[in-house]
Amino acid sequence: MDPVKIAVVGVGHLGRHHARLLAENPRADLVGVADARQDAVDQSVEKLGCFGTTDFHELADRVEAVSVAVPTGRHRDVAGFFLEKGVDVLVEKPITPTVEEGRELCDLAKKHDRILQVGHIERFNPAFQALREKAIQPRYVEAERLAPFTFRSTDIGVVLDLMIHDIDLVRQLIGSEVESVQAYGGAVFTPAEDMSCAILKFENGAVANLTASRAAMKAVRKMRVFSKDGYASIDFNERQGVLIRKGEGWDIGKLDLASVDTTKIQDLWKFVFDGLLTVQEYKAEMTNPLDEELTAFLECVRTRQEPEVSGEAGLRAVEVAHQVVEAIRAHPW
Numbered sequence: 001m002d003p004v005k006i007a008v009v010g011v012g013h014l015g016r017h018h019a020r021l022l023a024e025n026p027r028a029d030l031v032g033v034a035d036a037r038q039d040a041v042d043q044s045v046e047k048l049g050c051f052g053t054t055d056f057h058e059l060a061d062r063v064e065a066v067s068v069a070v071p072t073g074r075h076r077d078v079a080g081f082f083l084e085k086g087v088d089v090l091v092e093k094p095i096t097p098t099v100e101e102g103r104e105l106c107d108l109a110k111k112h113d114r115i116l117q118v119g120h121i122e123r124f125n126p127a128f129q130a131l132r133e134k135a136i137q138p139r140y141v142e143a144e145r146l147a148p149f150t151f152r153s154t155d156i157g158v159v160l161d162l163m164i165h166d167i168d169l170v171r172q173l174i175g176s177e178v179e180s181v182q183a184y185g186g187a188v189f190t191p192a193e194d195m196s197c198a199i200l201k202f203e204n205g206a207v208a209n210l211t212a213s214r215a216a217m218k219a220v221r222k223m224r225v226f227s228k229d230g231y232a233s234i235d236f237n238e239r240q241g242v243l244i245r246k247g248e249g250w251d252i253g254k255l256d257l258a259s260v261d262t263t264k265i266q267d268l269w270k271f272v273f274d275g276l277l278t279v280q281e282y283k284a285e286m287t288n289p290l291d292e293e294l295t296a297f298l299e300c301v302r303t304r305q306e307p308e309v310s311g312e313a314g315l316r317a318v319e320v321a322h323q324v325v326e327a328i329r330a331h332p333w
Helices: 015-024 038-048 072-084 099-111 126-133 158-174 268-275 289-303 311-329
Strands: 004-009 028-034 051-053 065-068 088-092 116-119 140-146 178-186 195-202 207-213 220-226 230-235 240-246 277-283
Touching (some): 004 015, 004 289, 015 038, 028 038, 038 051, 065 289, 072 088, 088 289, 099 311, 126 220, 140 158, 158 311
Parallel strands (some): 028 051, 065 088
Antiparallel strands (some): 230 240
16 A cells, blocks of 8 residues: 655744654655644755645645644644645644643544544553453553653643643543542642652542643653552553462462561562462563554554544543542632
């Protein structure tokens, strides 16, 4: 099949990587780039040899699909324009800053029978994909996502900027809708919240405890998942994890704990984890999640299959994110 004619709208910090990877992808024909800043356009044109413009409207008649990486506040206008023109759209997360605008994009995609994918890149992180393959049924999830202040995405708070990654992931893992939200947080550097802690309770009884901050000394992206059968921990930065399960024949009710004299066990860790529990460590393949995300989008454009992260999935994440923000506002600093 012929490569998909595609363009990138917004070639700043993230969008320039979209453009570079698409230019290298054999399934894509990078037709052009657009950015409000002429210097950003010139740099991309010089490096990639494609058409460039400061007016994204000029791309509509040239492409089958676009990747939208403009500031969040412009997602509705830019992505909506291309959907109305019959162009498939990959839009960076969050889908929009408001639930209403997100619903409008989903409705436009449905009306014009277009692919709408949202850039929740952690779905394509090999560590998360490996965890999902373990088929764990989570009952409690802890997620920590911390980052130093970067002066980017200041048009939104940390919930829509960082925590929304984990909101999407726990919704996918738990497979149930959020029933209630408790949250705390506040501003540190910007008018919006820069740190937040949220407790999400799901309809099936599962609970997720999420922490996000963009006022940290170093980047941390970790998740711990507890189930009736075991425990898993993953590090998104290192793309590795560990899975601990109960060994065959495990029955705590039949284990005579009173008879276990731990003072006579030379290696208690070995006694527990060799005899009672199984430990599986895994290092995921070092693939590029952004490249995987873009390739998946191109495949959806060609096959018309539903994306891994549809517009509706992106909208659900924004709905929960706004519940978190409202809970924070109910408990001001």
